[in-house]
Amino acid sequence: MAKIIPFKAVRPTRDKVSLVAARSYQSYTKEQLESRLRDNPFSFLQIVNPGYRFDKEISGEARYSLVRNRYLEFIEDNIFAQDENPCYYIYKIVDREHQVFNGIIAAASALDYENNVIKKHEDTIAYREIVFKDYLKTVGFNAEPVLLTYPDNAVIDSIINETHKERAEFEFTTTYRDTHYLWKVDNPETIEIIQKEFNNIPTIYIADGHHRSASSYLLYKDLKDANPDHHGDEDYNFFMSYLIPESDLQIHAxxxxxxxxxxxxxxxxxxxxxxxxxxxxxxxxxxxxxxxxxxxxxxxxxxxxxxxxxxxxxxxxxxxxxxxxxxxxxxxxxxxxxxxxxxxxxxxxxxxxxxxxxxxxxxxxxxxxxxxxxxPVLVEELKQIAEDGLKMPPKSTYIEPKLRSGVTIYEF
Structure with missing residues (x-):
């Protein structure tokens, strides 16, 4: 049974979210990256590219420490603030082709990853897992959710649709003409219903983010072993995920x-x-x-x-x-x-x-x-390969949606 819990996200203020939100760092060309760092002081790219301030390439632990510093500065400058209570975050994307993605940002269990409740279909590279684990350990946060998919669920769908009738906490359109919406779910009764529904789902599948989930799992093991008072509810026991129903998953070749x-x-x-x-x-x-x-x-x-x-x-x-x-x-x-x-x-x-x-x-x-x-690969193929414990060749799928970094941040 899947343990999917609410958490207290660190989020940009409503007036800054469109400026903060950024694509994955690797998706920018050198020229695009330079332009955004030069012209937008609020971009999340400022945090993950701390060497820009010093006009110098910085790597390894030195970079990780500076990333942490830039993140704390964004908090000190009130660009980011943390929600007071654990929430689920309903997130909707409407892309330029009018494809709609609906899902919930939440915290998924590292123990579920270990026990194969959260199933994988791709191999990961050990070196990359360790590098990102060390990065997470130093910076103390994760800003890009793992994309998980679950069987369509009428109760969760109903909650998502009802929440859409309220004013969104965030609504912004990117230069790629994708429109993003976020609603905060903090009602205790609704939270309990969502958590119970996920708890009744026997298997959830990683759609995108195998290295991120593997690195989060390694971090969980490190911090668990280092904590003599470990009890299983610490933030490091979980990793931020975006969970969408299988019918919303878009797979390209x-x-x-x-x-x-x-x-x-x-x-x-x-x-x-x-x-x-x-x-x-x-x-x-x-x-x-x-x-x-x-x-x-x-x-x-x-x-x-x-x-x-x-x-x-x-x-x-x-x-x-x-x-x-x-x-x-x-x-x-x-x-x-x-x-x-x-x-x-x-x-x-x-x-x-x-x-x-x-x-x-x-x-x-x-x-x-x-x-x-x-x-393209079918969702059923992806699931069957995961169920069989097999791994697809690299670059077998290009999966959407692609979320922006910095809209919700998970601290541990």
Missing amino acids: FNRLIKDLNGLTKEEFLIQLDTFYRIENRGKIPYQPTKKHHFSMYLDGDFYSLYLRKTIYNIETSLDGLDSQILYKTILNPILGIEDLRNDQRITYINGKKDILNIKSSVDSGEFKVGFVMV
């Missing part, structure tokens, strides 16, 4: 670009592909696959459709049937010689929200030799 054909000519490459695929040259007309196990390939100015020969490829596990795994086992590894999907510099990933013509232009530029397009 991650497409692949490869820099060379592993020493093969175009003709040799196509002949080897023929072992596993029925191949049709579609010419200049972009081909977008619409079925599982169908792929689009762009090579040397032409689009191709690739249909998997099911009599040749054996599907024995839920992972075997995943298109990103099929692409790896039939083309990327045996023909193109790519073994390490995380670290091989010959492969690049483009999220499937971008037009298929991005694949074409990347290959036409000469930077890449071939591109592959897939259909």
